[in-house]
Amino acid sequence: MRPADVVAFMWEYMKVPEDSREKVKNLLKDANENGVKISHQAPTLYDVVPKEEIAEFEELMRKTIADIVSEASSVACWVYVQKYVKHKTLNEMLQELPDVSQFILAMMR
Template sequence: MLKDANENGVKLSHQAPTLYDVVPKEEIAEFEEVMRKTIADIVSEASGVACWVYVQKYVKHKTLDEMLQEWSGASKFILAMDTWFERLMAE
């Protein structure tokens, strides 16, 4: 029936419930708060690493390899920030 509706434009007689019809408002509010905190934590952590890379690169004049050796756990982010700073400073 769904395939027929999708391929041939057949109208379905029922309407899918919205999230608010299925999940209580309290659970939605709790989920939204958890997501808000998670996103804030990600932004805060990313900002901290970006500042660290900036200081290492432009204040302490460390190379990318030195930064990666010092903080290998953040290697992908360090590489991305180093590249971004290079492009930003070139402009």
């Protein structure tokens, strides 16, 4: 999935009424928690809104997504080294880097 796809999805999602957003949220939650397969063909964003009107928003989302991926990759590498190279326990890792406890716990599963 490209960053533009995420932006397009979010843009469309925010345009729908609140009750419809709740249905979408529940569908995504079901897919995420229960492995339900969903298919979504996102519209081309520029078919909906002229590129000039959303250029700043799109660039901000690209940077945000890049930062999230970079941070997640960095923490994943750190957890891998700590667990499999240095053979540290979960408690040792949590003491050393408590700010990423949720991510460490997810990686340990």
